[in-house]
Amino acid sequence: MEEKEKEIGKSSVRTQKSSMVDIAVLLALIAIVVAAFTVLPVLVSAAQEVEVRVNAPEYVAGTFNVTIDVDNVTDLNSGQFDLSFNSSVVNVTDVKEGEIDGVAVPIFMWHFFDADTVRVLISMPMDVGANGSGSLAEIEFEVKGNSGEKSALNISNEMLVDTKAKKIDADWYDDEVAVLGTMVSVNAPAYVEETFNVTIDVANVTDLNSGQFDLSFNSSVVNVTDVKAGEIDGVAVPIFMWNFFDSDTVRVLISMPMDVGVNGSGYLAEIEFEVKGNSGEKSMLDLSNRQLVDTKAKKIDAEWYDGEVTVLGT
CATH class of the missing domain: 2.60.40.680 (Immunoglobulin-like)
Known part of the structure:
Protein backbone atom coordinates (compact mmCIF):
# COMPACT_ATOMS: atom_id res chain seq x y z
CA MET A 1 0.00 0.00 0.00
CA GLU A 2 2.78 2.41 0.91
CA GLU A 3 4.61 1.51 -2.33
CA LYS A 4 1.50 2.39 -4.37
CA GLU A 5 1.20 5.73 -2.58
CA LYS A 6 4.88 6.43 -3.34
CA GLU A 7 4.31 5.61 -7.04
CA ILE A 8 1.27 7.90 -7.15
CA GLY A 9 3.34 10.67 -5.54
CA LYS A 10 6.13 10.28 -8.08
CA SER A 11 3.61 10.31 -10.93
CA SER A 12 2.07 13.52 -9.58
CA VAL A 13 5.47 15.20 -9.41
CA ARG A 14 6.25 14.12 -12.99
CA THR A 15 2.90 15.53 -14.16
CA GLN A 16 3.55 18.85 -12.42
CA LYS A 17 7.04 19.06 -13.95
CA SER A 18 5.63 18.23 -17.39
CA SER A 19 2.99 20.94 -17.05
CA MET A 20 5.61 23.46 -16.00
CA VAL A 21 7.72 22.54 -19.06
CA ASP A 22 4.68 22.92 -21.34
CA ILE A 23 3.92 26.36 -19.86
CA ALA A 24 7.55 27.42 -20.28
CA VAL A 25 7.50 26.32 -23.93
CA LEU A 26 4.21 28.16 -24.50
CA LEU A 27 5.59 31.35 -22.95
CA ALA A 28 8.70 31.07 -25.11
CA LEU A 29 6.57 30.70 -28.24
CA ILE A 30 4.49 33.72 -27.25
CA ALA A 31 7.68 35.72 -26.72
CA ILE A 32 8.93 34.72 -30.18
CA VAL A 33 5.63 35.72 -31.80
CA VAL A 34 5.62 39.08 -29.99
CA ALA A 35 9.21 39.69 -31.02
CA ALA A 36 8.37 38.82 -34.62
CA PHE A 37 5.51 41.33 -34.71
CA THR A 38 7.76 43.94 -33.09
CA VAL A 39 10.42 43.50 -35.78
CA LEU A 40 7.91 43.32 -38.67
CA PRO A 41 7.23 47.09 -38.93
CA VAL A 42 10.98 47.70 -39.10
CA LEU A 43 11.32 45.23 -41.96
CA VAL A 44 8.35 46.75 -43.79
CA SER A 45 9.79 50.24 -43.26
CA ALA A 46 13.15 49.14 -44.62
CA ALA A 47 11.47 47.97 -47.84
CA GLN A 48 9.86 51.31 -48.74
CA GLU A 49 8.73 51.62 -52.34
CA LEU A 180 -0.98 81.84 -65.57
CA GLY A 181 -3.28 84.55 -66.84
CA THR A 182 -1.92 87.81 -68.22
CA MET A 183 -3.11 90.86 -66.27
CA VAL A 184 -2.95 94.53 -67.26
CA SER A 185 -3.77 97.22 -64.71
CA VAL A 186 -3.63 100.98 -64.26
CA ASN A 187 -1.11 101.65 -61.50
CA ALA A 188 -1.83 105.16 -60.20
CA PRO A 189 -1.38 106.88 -56.83
CA ALA A 190 -4.61 107.17 -54.87
CA TYR A 191 -4.06 110.88 -54.22
CA VAL A 192 -2.38 113.30 -56.64
CA GLU A 193 -1.24 116.90 -56.85
CA GLU A 194 0.49 119.05 -59.47
CA THR A 195 2.12 116.36 -61.65
CA PHE A 196 2.19 112.57 -61.29
CA ASN A 197 2.98 109.43 -63.28
CA VAL A 198 0.83 106.39 -64.04
CA THR A 199 2.15 103.05 -65.32
CA ILE A 200 0.11 100.54 -67.30
CA ASP A 201 1.35 97.42 -65.55
CA VAL A 202 1.41 93.97 -67.13
CA ALA A 203 1.99 90.63 -65.41
CA ASN A 204 2.74 87.16 -66.79
CA VAL A 205 2.87 88.01 -70.47
CA THR A 206 4.50 85.73 -73.04
CA ASP A 207 5.91 86.65 -76.47
CA LEU A 208 4.39 90.14 -76.43
CA ASN A 209 5.19 91.90 -79.70
CA SER A 210 2.67 94.74 -79.93
CA GLY A 211 -0.47 96.19 -78.44
CA GLN A 212 -2.73 99.16 -78.00
CA PHE A 213 -5.10 100.75 -75.50
CA ASP A 214 -7.15 103.88 -74.96
CA LEU A 215 -6.91 105.56 -71.56
CA SER A 216 -9.84 107.80 -70.65
CA PHE A 217 -9.95 110.40 -67.85
CA ASN A 218 -11.79 113.56 -66.80
CA SER A 219 -9.74 116.31 -68.45
CA SER A 220 -11.18 118.94 -66.11
CA VAL A 221 -9.52 117.08 -63.22
CA VAL A 222 -6.31 115.61 -64.75
CA ASN A 223 -4.71 115.72 -68.19
CA VAL A 224 -1.98 113.78 -70.02
CA THR A 225 1.25 115.62 -70.85
CA ASP A 226 3.44 112.77 -72.17
CA VAL A 227 3.64 109.02 -72.79
CA LYS A 228 6.95 107.17 -72.37
CA ALA A 229 8.25 103.69 -73.16
CA GLY A 230 7.52 100.77 -70.89
CA GLU A 231 9.75 97.97 -69.64
CA ILE A 232 9.17 94.25 -69.10
CA ASP A 233 11.80 92.26 -67.19
CA GLY A 234 14.53 94.70 -68.21
CA VAL A 235 13.49 94.90 -71.88
CA ALA A 236 12.29 98.26 -73.21
CA VAL A 237 8.78 98.36 -74.71
CA PRO A 238 8.82 101.14 -77.35
CA ILE A 239 5.90 103.50 -77.92
CA PHE A 240 5.05 103.28 -81.62
CA MET A 241 2.80 106.34 -81.33
CA TRP A 242 0.35 108.09 -79.06
CA ASN A 243 -2.22 110.84 -79.60
CA PHE A 244 -5.35 112.42 -78.15
CA PHE A 245 -8.35 110.49 -79.48
CA ASP A 246 -10.51 113.20 -77.91
CA SER A 247 -10.06 115.70 -75.08
CA ASP A 248 -10.65 112.98 -72.46
CA THR A 249 -8.82 110.05 -74.09
CA VAL A 250 -5.34 109.18 -75.29
CA ARG A 251 -4.66 106.28 -77.64
CA VAL A 252 -1.34 104.45 -77.16
CA LEU A 253 0.27 101.95 -79.54
CA ILE A 254 3.27 99.87 -78.47
CA SER A 255 5.46 97.80 -80.79
CA MET A 256 8.55 95.63 -80.44
CA PRO A 257 10.79 94.93 -83.46
CA MET A 258 9.39 92.35 -85.89
CA ASP A 259 9.43 88.75 -84.54
CA VAL A 260 10.76 89.95 -81.17
CA GLY A 261 8.71 88.98 -78.14
CA VAL A 262 9.06 90.03 -74.53
CA ASN A 263 8.20 87.82 -71.55
CA GLY A 264 7.43 88.37 -67.89
CA SER A 265 6.09 91.31 -65.92
CA GLY A 266 6.59 95.06 -65.91
CA TYR A 267 4.70 97.91 -67.56
CA LEU A 268 3.54 98.67 -71.11
CA ALA A 269 3.87 102.46 -70.85
CA GLU A 270 4.44 105.30 -68.41
CA ILE A 271 1.99 108.19 -68.69
CA GLU A 272 2.65 111.66 -67.26
CA PHE A 273 -0.26 113.75 -65.94
CA GLU A 274 -0.84 117.20 -64.57
CA VAL A 275 -3.61 118.09 -62.12
CA LYS A 276 -6.27 120.51 -63.42
CA GLY A 277 -9.00 120.10 -60.81
CA ASN A 278 -9.60 121.12 -57.24
CA SER A 279 -9.10 119.37 -53.91
CA GLY A 280 -11.29 116.27 -53.52
CA GLU A 281 -12.21 115.95 -57.20
CA LYS A 282 -11.82 112.50 -58.73
CA SER A 283 -11.10 111.06 -62.12
CA MET A 284 -11.44 107.50 -63.33
CA LEU A 285 -8.60 106.14 -65.45
CA ASP A 286 -10.39 103.69 -67.73
CA LEU A 287 -8.86 101.31 -70.29
CA SER A 288 -10.73 100.49 -73.52
CA ASN A 289 -10.04 99.36 -77.13
CA ARG A 290 -7.31 97.25 -75.60
CA GLN A 291 -5.36 94.46 -77.23
CA LEU A 292 -2.07 92.60 -76.86
CA VAL A 293 -0.56 90.60 -79.75
CA ASP A 294 2.19 87.96 -79.73
CA THR A 295 4.99 87.25 -82.22
CA LYS A 296 2.66 85.03 -84.27
CA ALA A 297 0.14 87.87 -84.64
CA LYS A 298 -2.24 86.11 -82.25
CA LYS A 299 -4.24 87.92 -79.62
CA ILE A 300 -3.01 87.45 -76.05
CA ASP A 301 -5.93 86.98 -73.68
CA ALA A 302 -5.67 89.25 -70.65
CA GLU A 303 -7.66 90.68 -67.79
CA TRP A 304 -7.68 94.50 -67.72
CA TYR A 305 -8.22 96.65 -64.62
CA ASP A 306 -8.94 100.38 -64.40
CA GLY A 307 -7.80 102.93 -61.81
CA GLU A 308 -8.87 106.15 -60.10
CA VAL A 309 -7.17 109.24 -58.66
CA THR A 310 -8.31 111.92 -56.22
CA VAL A 311 -6.89 115.43 -56.10
CA LEU A 312 -5.11 115.95 -52.80
CA GLY A 313 -6.44 118.69 -50.54
CA THR A 314 -4.34 121.77 -49.84
Missing part, protein backbone atom coordinates in the same frame (compact mmCIF):
# COMPACT_ATOMS: atom_id res chain seq x y z
CA VAL A 50 10.82 53.79 -54.66
CA GLU A 51 8.80 56.70 -56.07
CA VAL A 52 9.60 58.98 -59.00
CA ARG A 53 7.38 61.98 -59.70
CA VAL A 54 7.26 65.06 -61.90
CA ASN A 55 7.49 68.07 -59.57
CA ALA A 56 6.13 71.12 -61.41
CA PRO A 57 4.50 74.39 -60.31
CA GLU A 58 0.73 74.39 -60.69
CA TYR A 59 0.70 77.71 -62.55
CA VAL A 60 3.46 78.90 -64.89
CA ALA A 61 4.47 82.03 -66.77
CA GLY A 62 7.52 83.06 -68.77
CA THR A 63 10.09 80.39 -67.88
CA PHE A 64 9.96 77.75 -65.16
CA ASN A 65 11.78 74.65 -63.90
CA VAL A 66 10.56 71.11 -63.31
CA THR A 67 12.41 68.48 -61.28
CA ILE A 68 12.04 64.72 -61.67
CA ASP A 69 12.05 63.79 -58.00
CA VAL A 70 12.99 60.38 -56.61
CA ASP A 71 12.43 58.98 -53.10
CA ASN A 72 13.99 56.03 -51.26
CA VAL A 73 16.26 54.80 -54.04
CA THR A 74 19.17 52.43 -53.35
CA ASP A 75 22.33 51.90 -55.43
CA LEU A 76 21.02 53.91 -58.38
CA ASN A 77 23.60 53.83 -61.17
CA SER A 78 21.69 54.77 -64.34
CA GLY A 79 18.27 55.34 -65.80
CA GLN A 80 16.15 56.85 -68.52
CA PHE A 81 12.74 58.39 -69.12
CA ASP A 82 10.73 60.22 -71.78
CA LEU A 83 8.87 63.37 -70.72
CA SER A 84 5.96 64.38 -72.95
CA PHE A 85 4.18 67.75 -73.04
CA ASN A 86 2.06 69.96 -75.30
CA SER A 87 4.66 71.98 -77.20
CA SER A 88 2.09 74.61 -78.19
CA VAL A 89 1.70 75.40 -74.47
CA VAL A 90 5.18 74.77 -73.00
CA ASN A 91 8.52 73.70 -74.45
CA VAL A 92 11.81 72.37 -73.06
CA THR A 93 14.87 74.63 -73.35
CA ASP A 94 17.44 72.68 -71.30
CA VAL A 95 17.98 69.61 -69.10
CA LYS A 96 20.38 69.79 -66.15
CA GLU A 97 21.81 67.21 -63.75
CA GLY A 98 19.96 66.05 -60.68
CA GLU A 99 21.14 65.48 -57.12
CA ILE A 100 20.40 62.72 -54.60
CA ASP A 101 21.37 63.40 -50.98
CA GLY A 102 24.20 65.70 -52.04
CA VAL A 103 25.48 63.42 -54.82
CA ALA A 104 25.31 64.79 -58.38
CA VAL A 105 23.37 62.69 -60.90
CA PRO A 106 24.96 63.41 -64.31
CA ILE A 107 22.95 63.69 -67.52
CA PHE A 108 24.50 61.21 -69.98
CA MET A 109 22.49 62.74 -72.83
CA TRP A 110 19.13 64.28 -73.70
CA HIS A 111 17.39 65.07 -76.99
CA PHE A 112 13.99 65.70 -78.53
CA PHE A 113 12.41 62.35 -79.40
CA ASP A 114 9.70 64.32 -81.21
CA ALA A 115 8.26 67.84 -80.99
CA ASP A 116 6.33 66.96 -77.82
CA THR A 117 8.80 64.64 -76.07
CA VAL A 118 12.32 64.75 -74.68
CA ARG A 119 14.31 61.62 -73.86
CA VAL A 120 16.69 61.84 -70.91
CA LEU A 121 19.43 59.36 -69.96
CA ILE A 122 21.23 59.60 -66.62
CA SER A 123 24.40 57.73 -65.68
CA MET A 124 26.66 57.57 -62.63
CA PRO A 125 30.29 56.39 -62.94
CA MET A 126 30.67 52.60 -63.23
CA ASP A 127 29.92 50.72 -59.97
CA VAL A 128 28.91 53.96 -58.23
CA GLY A 129 25.41 54.08 -56.75
CA ALA A 130 23.38 56.93 -55.30
CA ASN A 131 21.18 56.35 -52.26
CA GLY A 132 18.31 58.30 -50.73
CA SER A 133 16.04 61.00 -52.11
CA GLY A 134 16.45 63.99 -54.41
CA SER A 135 16.07 64.58 -58.14
CA LEU A 136 17.09 62.67 -61.26
CA ALA A 137 17.12 65.80 -63.44
CA GLU A 138 16.05 69.44 -63.62
CA ILE A 139 14.23 70.46 -66.80
CA GLU A 140 13.87 74.07 -67.93
CA PHE A 141 10.74 75.16 -69.81
CA GLU A 142 9.42 78.27 -71.52
CA VAL A 143 5.73 79.10 -71.84
CA LYS A 144 4.38 79.19 -75.40
CA GLY A 145 0.63 79.13 -74.78
CA ASN A 146 -1.94 81.61 -73.59
CA SER A 147 -3.63 82.21 -70.28
CA GLY A 148 -5.57 79.21 -68.98
CA GLU A 149 -4.08 76.66 -71.39
CA LYS A 150 -2.83 73.45 -69.79
CA SER A 151 -0.21 70.82 -70.54
CA ALA A 152 0.22 67.38 -69.01
CA LEU A 153 3.80 66.38 -68.15
CA ASN A 154 3.77 62.63 -68.68
CA ILE A 155 6.59 60.15 -68.08
CA SER A 156 7.01 57.02 -70.23
CA ASN A 157 9.72 54.49 -71.26
CA GLU A 158 10.99 54.82 -67.72
CA MET A 159 13.67 52.68 -66.07
CA LEU A 160 16.10 52.82 -63.14
CA VAL A 161 19.08 50.46 -62.90
CA ASP A 162 21.29 49.64 -59.90
CA THR A 163 25.04 48.98 -59.65
CA LYS A 164 24.44 45.27 -60.42
CA ALA A 165 22.65 46.12 -63.67
CA LYS A 166 19.33 45.08 -62.15
CA LYS A 167 16.12 47.02 -62.70
CA ILE A 168 14.93 49.04 -59.70
CA ASP A 169 11.17 48.76 -59.29
CA ALA A 170 9.52 52.14 -58.82
CA ASP A 171 6.17 53.91 -58.98
CA TRP A 172 6.14 56.81 -61.47
CA TYR A 173 3.79 59.82 -61.27
CA ASP A 174 2.93 62.49 -63.87
CA ASP A 175 1.95 66.14 -63.38
CA GLU A 176 0.25 69.08 -65.11
CA VAL A 177 0.82 72.82 -65.50
CA ALA A 178 -1.53 75.68 -66.39
CA VAL A 179 -0.46 78.96 -67.96
Whole structure:
Protein backbone atom coordinates (compact mmCIF):
# COMPACT_ATOMS: atom_id res chain seq x y z
CA MET A 1 0.00 0.00 0.00
CA GLU A 2 2.78 2.41 0.91
CA GLU A 3 4.61 1.51 -2.33
CA LYS A 4 1.50 2.39 -4.37
CA GLU A 5 1.20 5.73 -2.58
CA LYS A 6 4.88 6.43 -3.34
CA GLU A 7 4.31 5.61 -7.04
CA ILE A 8 1.27 7.90 -7.15
CA GLY A 9 3.34 10.67 -5.54
CA LYS A 10 6.13 10.28 -8.08
CA SER A 11 3.61 10.31 -10.93
CA SER A 12 2.07 13.52 -9.58
CA VAL A 13 5.47 15.20 -9.41
CA ARG A 14 6.25 14.12 -12.99
CA THR A 15 2.90 15.53 -14.16
CA GLN A 16 3.55 18.85 -12.42
CA LYS A 17 7.04 19.06 -13.95
CA SER A 18 5.63 18.23 -17.39
CA SER A 19 2.99 20.94 -17.05
CA MET A 20 5.61 23.46 -16.00
CA VAL A 21 7.72 22.54 -19.06
CA ASP A 22 4.68 22.92 -21.34
CA ILE A 23 3.92 26.36 -19.86
CA ALA A 24 7.55 27.42 -20.28
CA VAL A 25 7.50 26.32 -23.93
CA LEU A 26 4.21 28.16 -24.50
CA LEU A 27 5.59 31.35 -22.95
CA ALA A 28 8.70 31.07 -25.11
CA LEU A 29 6.57 30.70 -28.24
CA ILE A 30 4.49 33.72 -27.25
CA ALA A 31 7.68 35.72 -26.72
CA ILE A 32 8.93 34.72 -30.18
CA VAL A 33 5.63 35.72 -31.80
CA VAL A 34 5.62 39.08 -29.99
CA ALA A 35 9.21 39.69 -31.02
CA ALA A 36 8.37 38.82 -34.62
CA PHE A 37 5.51 41.33 -34.71
CA THR A 38 7.76 43.94 -33.09
CA VAL A 39 10.42 43.50 -35.78
CA LEU A 40 7.91 43.32 -38.67
CA PRO A 41 7.23 47.09 -38.93
CA VAL A 42 10.98 47.70 -39.10
CA LEU A 43 11.32 45.23 -41.96
CA VAL A 44 8.35 46.75 -43.79
CA SER A 45 9.79 50.24 -43.26
CA ALA A 46 13.15 49.14 -44.62
CA ALA A 47 11.47 47.97 -47.84
CA GLN A 48 9.86 51.31 -48.74
CA GLU A 49 8.73 51.62 -52.34
CA VAL A 50 10.82 53.79 -54.66
CA GLU A 51 8.80 56.70 -56.07
CA VAL A 52 9.60 58.98 -59.00
CA ARG A 53 7.38 61.98 -59.70
CA VAL A 54 7.26 65.06 -61.90
CA ASN A 55 7.49 68.07 -59.57
CA ALA A 56 6.13 71.12 -61.41
CA PRO A 57 4.50 74.39 -60.31
CA GLU A 58 0.73 74.39 -60.69
CA TYR A 59 0.70 77.71 -62.55
CA VAL A 60 3.46 78.90 -64.89
CA ALA A 61 4.47 82.03 -66.77
CA GLY A 62 7.52 83.06 -68.77
CA THR A 63 10.09 80.39 -67.88
CA PHE A 64 9.96 77.75 -65.16
CA ASN A 65 11.78 74.65 -63.90
CA VAL A 66 10.56 71.11 -63.31
CA THR A 67 12.41 68.48 -61.28
CA ILE A 68 12.04 64.72 -61.67
CA ASP A 69 12.05 63.79 -58.00
CA VAL A 70 12.99 60.38 -56.61
CA ASP A 71 12.43 58.98 -53.10
CA ASN A 72 13.99 56.03 -51.26
CA VAL A 73 16.26 54.80 -54.04
CA THR A 74 19.17 52.43 -53.35
CA ASP A 75 22.33 51.90 -55.43
CA LEU A 76 21.02 53.91 -58.38
CA ASN A 77 23.60 53.83 -61.17
CA SER A 78 21.69 54.77 -64.34
CA GLY A 79 18.27 55.34 -65.80
CA GLN A 80 16.15 56.85 -68.52
CA PHE A 81 12.74 58.39 -69.12
CA ASP A 82 10.73 60.22 -71.78
CA LEU A 83 8.87 63.37 -70.72
CA SER A 84 5.96 64.38 -72.95
CA PHE A 85 4.18 67.75 -73.04
CA ASN A 86 2.06 69.96 -75.30
CA SER A 87 4.66 71.98 -77.20
CA SER A 88 2.09 74.61 -78.19
CA VAL A 89 1.70 75.40 -74.47
CA VAL A 90 5.18 74.77 -73.00
CA ASN A 91 8.52 73.70 -74.45
CA VAL A 92 11.81 72.37 -73.06
CA THR A 93 14.87 74.63 -73.35
CA ASP A 94 17.44 72.68 -71.30
CA VAL A 95 17.98 69.61 -69.10
CA LYS A 96 20.38 69.79 -66.15
CA GLU A 97 21.81 67.21 -63.75
CA GLY A 98 19.96 66.05 -60.68
CA GLU A 99 21.14 65.48 -57.12
CA ILE A 100 20.40 62.72 -54.60
CA ASP A 101 21.37 63.40 -50.98
CA GLY A 102 24.20 65.70 -52.04
CA VAL A 103 25.48 63.42 -54.82
CA ALA A 104 25.31 64.79 -58.38
CA VAL A 105 23.37 62.69 -60.90
CA PRO A 106 24.96 63.41 -64.31
CA ILE A 107 22.95 63.69 -67.52
CA PHE A 108 24.50 61.21 -69.98
CA MET A 109 22.49 62.74 -72.83
CA TRP A 110 19.13 64.28 -73.70
CA HIS A 111 17.39 65.07 -76.99
CA PHE A 112 13.99 65.70 -78.53
CA PHE A 113 12.41 62.35 -79.40
CA ASP A 114 9.70 64.32 -81.21
CA ALA A 115 8.26 67.84 -80.99
CA ASP A 116 6.33 66.96 -77.82
CA THR A 117 8.80 64.64 -76.07
CA VAL A 118 12.32 64.75 -74.68
CA ARG A 119 14.31 61.62 -73.86
CA VAL A 120 16.69 61.84 -70.91
CA LEU A 121 19.43 59.36 -69.96
CA ILE A 122 21.23 59.60 -66.62
CA SER A 123 24.40 57.73 -65.68
CA MET A 124 26.66 57.57 -62.63
CA PRO A 125 30.29 56.39 -62.94
CA MET A 126 30.67 52.60 -63.23
CA ASP A 127 29.92 50.72 -59.97
CA VAL A 128 28.91 53.96 -58.23
CA GLY A 129 25.41 54.08 -56.75
CA ALA A 130 23.38 56.93 -55.30
CA ASN A 131 21.18 56.35 -52.26
CA GLY A 132 18.31 58.30 -50.73
CA SER A 133 16.04 61.00 -52.11
CA GLY A 134 16.45 63.99 -54.41
CA SER A 135 16.07 64.58 -58.14
CA LEU A 136 17.09 62.67 -61.26
CA ALA A 137 17.12 65.80 -63.44
CA GLU A 138 16.05 69.44 -63.62
CA ILE A 139 14.23 70.46 -66.80
CA GLU A 140 13.87 74.07 -67.93
CA PHE A 141 10.74 75.16 -69.81
CA GLU A 142 9.42 78.27 -71.52
CA VAL A 143 5.73 79.10 -71.84
CA LYS A 144 4.38 79.19 -75.40
CA GLY A 145 0.63 79.13 -74.78
CA ASN A 146 -1.94 81.61 -73.59
CA SER A 147 -3.63 82.21 -70.28
CA GLY A 148 -5.57 79.21 -68.98
CA GLU A 149 -4.08 76.66 -71.39
CA LYS A 150 -2.83 73.45 -69.79
CA SER A 151 -0.21 70.82 -70.54
CA ALA A 152 0.22 67.38 -69.01
CA LEU A 153 3.80 66.38 -68.15
CA ASN A 154 3.77 62.63 -68.68
CA ILE A 155 6.59 60.15 -68.08
CA SER A 156 7.01 57.02 -70.23
CA ASN A 157 9.72 54.49 -71.26
CA GLU A 158 10.99 54.82 -67.72
CA MET A 159 13.67 52.68 -66.07
CA LEU A 160 16.10 52.82 -63.14
CA VAL A 161 19.08 50.46 -62.90
CA ASP A 162 21.29 49.64 -59.90
CA THR A 163 25.04 48.98 -59.65
CA LYS A 164 24.44 45.27 -60.42
CA ALA A 165 22.65 46.12 -63.67
CA LYS A 166 19.33 45.08 -62.15
CA LYS A 167 16.12 47.02 -62.70
CA ILE A 168 14.93 49.04 -59.70
CA ASP A 169 11.17 48.76 -59.29
CA ALA A 170 9.52 52.14 -58.82
CA ASP A 171 6.17 53.91 -58.98
CA TRP A 172 6.14 56.81 -61.47
CA TYR A 173 3.79 59.82 -61.27
CA ASP A 174 2.93 62.49 -63.87
CA ASP A 175 1.95 66.14 -63.38
CA GLU A 176 0.25 69.08 -65.11
CA VAL A 177 0.82 72.82 -65.50
CA ALA A 178 -1.53 75.68 -66.39
CA VAL A 179 -0.46 78.96 -67.96
CA LEU A 180 -0.98 81.84 -65.57
CA GLY A 181 -3.28 84.55 -66.84
CA THR A 182 -1.92 87.81 -68.22
CA MET A 183 -3.11 90.86 -66.27
CA VAL A 184 -2.95 94.53 -67.26
CA SER A 185 -3.77 97.22 -64.71
CA VAL A 186 -3.63 100.98 -64.26
CA ASN A 187 -1.11 101.65 -61.50
CA ALA A 188 -1.83 105.16 -60.20
CA PRO A 189 -1.38 106.88 -56.83
CA ALA A 190 -4.61 107.17 -54.87
CA TYR A 191 -4.06 110.88 -54.22
CA VAL A 192 -2.38 113.30 -56.64
CA GLU A 193 -1.24 116.90 -56.85
CA GLU A 194 0.49 119.05 -59.47
CA THR A 195 2.12 116.36 -61.65
CA PHE A 196 2.19 112.57 -61.29
CA ASN A 197 2.98 109.43 -63.28
CA VAL A 198 0.83 106.39 -64.04
CA THR A 199 2.15 103.05 -65.32
CA ILE A 200 0.11 100.54 -67.30
CA ASP A 201 1.35 97.42 -65.55
CA VAL A 202 1.41 93.97 -67.13
CA ALA A 203 1.99 90.63 -65.41
CA ASN A 204 2.74 87.16 -66.79
CA VAL A 205 2.87 88.01 -70.47
CA THR A 206 4.50 85.73 -73.04
CA ASP A 207 5.91 86.65 -76.47
CA LEU A 208 4.39 90.14 -76.43
CA ASN A 209 5.19 91.90 -79.70
CA SER A 210 2.67 94.74 -79.93
CA GLY A 211 -0.47 96.19 -78.44
CA GLN A 212 -2.73 99.16 -78.00
CA PHE A 213 -5.10 100.75 -75.50
CA ASP A 214 -7.15 103.88 -74.96
CA LEU A 215 -6.91 105.56 -71.56
CA SER A 216 -9.84 107.80 -70.65
CA PHE A 217 -9.95 110.40 -67.85
CA ASN A 218 -11.79 113.56 -66.80
CA SER A 219 -9.74 116.31 -68.45
CA SER A 220 -11.18 118.94 -66.11
CA VAL A 221 -9.52 117.08 -63.22
CA VAL A 222 -6.31 115.61 -64.75
CA ASN A 223 -4.71 115.72 -68.19
CA VAL A 224 -1.98 113.78 -70.02
CA THR A 225 1.25 115.62 -70.85
CA ASP A 226 3.44 112.77 -72.17
CA VAL A 227 3.64 109.02 -72.79
CA LYS A 228 6.95 107.17 -72.37
CA ALA A 229 8.25 103.69 -73.16
CA GLY A 230 7.52 100.77 -70.89
CA GLU A 231 9.75 97.97 -69.64
CA ILE A 232 9.17 94.25 -69.10
CA ASP A 233 11.80 92.26 -67.19
CA GLY A 234 14.53 94.70 -68.21
CA VAL A 235 13.49 94.90 -71.88
CA ALA A 236 12.29 98.26 -73.21
CA VAL A 237 8.78 98.36 -74.71
CA PRO A 238 8.82 101.14 -77.35
CA ILE A 239 5.90 103.50 -77.92
CA PHE A 240 5.05 103.28 -81.62
CA MET A 241 2.80 106.34 -81.33
CA TRP A 242 0.35 108.09 -79.06
CA ASN A 243 -2.22 110.84 -79.60
CA PHE A 244 -5.35 112.42 -78.15
CA PHE A 245 -8.35 110.49 -79.48
CA ASP A 246 -10.51 113.20 -77.91
CA SER A 247 -10.06 115.70 -75.08
CA ASP A 248 -10.65 112.98 -72.46
CA THR A 249 -8.82 110.05 -74.09
CA VAL A 250 -5.34 109.18 -75.29
CA ARG A 251 -4.66 106.28 -77.64
CA VAL A 252 -1.34 104.45 -77.16
CA LEU A 253 0.27 101.95 -79.54
CA ILE A 254 3.27 99.87 -78.47
CA SER A 255 5.46 97.80 -80.79
CA MET A 256 8.55 95.63 -80.44
CA PRO A 257 10.79 94.93 -83.46
CA MET A 258 9.39 92.35 -85.89
CA ASP A 259 9.43 88.75 -84.54
CA VAL A 260 10.76 89.95 -81.17
CA GLY A 261 8.71 88.98 -78.14
CA VAL A 262 9.06 90.03 -74.53
CA ASN A 263 8.20 87.82 -71.55
CA GLY A 264 7.43 88.37 -67.89
CA SER A 265 6.09 91.31 -65.92
CA GLY A 266 6.59 95.06 -65.91
CA TYR A 267 4.70 97.91 -67.56
CA LEU A 268 3.54 98.67 -71.11
CA ALA A 269 3.87 102.46 -70.85
CA GLU A 270 4.44 105.30 -68.41
CA ILE A 271 1.99 108.19 -68.69
CA GLU A 272 2.65 111.66 -67.26
CA PHE A 273 -0.26 113.75 -65.94
CA GLU A 274 -0.84 117.20 -64.57
CA VAL A 275 -3.61 118.09 -62.12
CA LYS A 276 -6.27 120.51 -63.42
CA GLY A 277 -9.00 120.10 -60.81
CA ASN A 278 -9.60 121.12 -57.24
CA SER A 279 -9.10 119.37 -53.91
CA GLY A 280 -11.29 116.27 -53.52
CA GLU A 281 -12.21 115.95 -57.20
CA LYS A 282 -11.82 112.50 -58.73
CA SER A 283 -11.10 111.06 -62.12
CA MET A 284 -11.44 107.50 -63.33
CA LEU A 285 -8.60 106.14 -65.45
CA ASP A 286 -10.39 103.69 -67.73
CA LEU A 287 -8.86 101.31 -70.29
CA SER A 288 -10.73 100.49 -73.52
CA ASN A 289 -10.04 99.36 -77.13
CA ARG A 290 -7.31 97.25 -75.60
CA GLN A 291 -5.36 94.46 -77.23
CA LEU A 292 -2.07 92.60 -76.86
CA VAL A 293 -0.56 90.60 -79.75
CA ASP A 294 2.19 87.96 -79.73
CA THR A 295 4.99 87.25 -82.22
CA LYS A 296 2.66 85.03 -84.27
CA ALA A 297 0.14 87.87 -84.64
CA LYS A 298 -2.24 86.11 -82.25
CA LYS A 299 -4.24 87.92 -79.62
CA ILE A 300 -3.01 87.45 -76.05
CA ASP A 301 -5.93 86.98 -73.68
CA ALA A 302 -5.67 89.25 -70.65
CA GLU A 303 -7.66 90.68 -67.79
CA TRP A 304 -7.68 94.50 -67.72
CA TYR A 305 -8.22 96.65 -64.62
CA ASP A 306 -8.94 100.38 -64.40
CA GLY A 307 -7.80 102.93 -61.81
CA GLU A 308 -8.87 106.15 -60.10
CA VAL A 309 -7.17 109.24 -58.66
CA THR A 310 -8.31 111.92 -56.22
CA VAL A 311 -6.89 115.43 -56.10
CA LEU A 312 -5.11 115.95 -52.80
CA GLY A 313 -6.44 118.69 -50.54
CA THR A 314 -4.34 121.77 -49.84
